[in-house]
Amino acid sequence: MSLLGFHDVHALYGNARILNGVTFSIAASERVALVGRNGVGKTTIVNTLCGMTHVAQGDVEIRGKKIRNLRGYTAAQNGISIVLQGRGIIPNLTVEENLLLGAATRRPGPWSVARVQELFPILAERRNSPGLALSGGQQQMLAIGRALMANPDLLILDEPSEGLAPVVVDELAALLIRLGKDGLGILLIEQNVGLIHRVAERFYVLSKGAIAESGSLLNVSRDELQRHIAI
């Protein structure tokens, strides 16, 4: 079954048309990369899922159901958690309060504050610190932990490696591989070819507001993938 599908989606900010017929879908437990140059509309796909654009044409489907009125909470309520570009940590809430925000939809499942803290012990150590007191890598763990608190079936990450040191990106890769093995679907929006290659099974390339290419990552070298990204 498809967890998330965009079907010929045209989306605008005001009068600015950014998505020009975007079509893709992600099935349960799939690990998919979405790549493309800066400014091509990757985050606009996320924003569209959150109801922050005007959809002039096409459909967004969650679990095979067309959703007409997308809102900020629609995805989370339906088992899709988003780690926003820039992480979206609430600066004046503590680490633990930020985590609890992720559970606002009360979707049942295995994740709890205790389980997230077990996965990321630093989030237990720093539970009472303000969110912004954490390092970039720790903030990314908090953002992922908060997303897991909604007990998702699909985790969308928008450029999670941005601003992270290479050794932290390695940790991120190991984490996403582990979550994927446990059956979590992953949509990885990324420019880091190494991370994409380690985590995803297949890819979509967004160019000029539409999917220009897609395929398996099995037989694609890093150089080839880099060329795809540069379309």
Ligand SMILES: Nc1ncnc2c1ncn2[C@@H]1O[C@H](COP(=O)(O)OP(=O)(O)O)[C@@H](O)[C@H]1O
């Ligand atoms: N809120 C907004 N209002 C108007 N234009 C926007 C807004 N956000 C982004 N854009 C424009 O939409 C285009 C795609 O941006 P974005 O989806 O952020 O690209 P990407 O994530 O691929 O780097 C860019 O030209 C950007 O300037």
Ligand SMILES: [Mg+2]
């Ligand atoms: Mg972006």
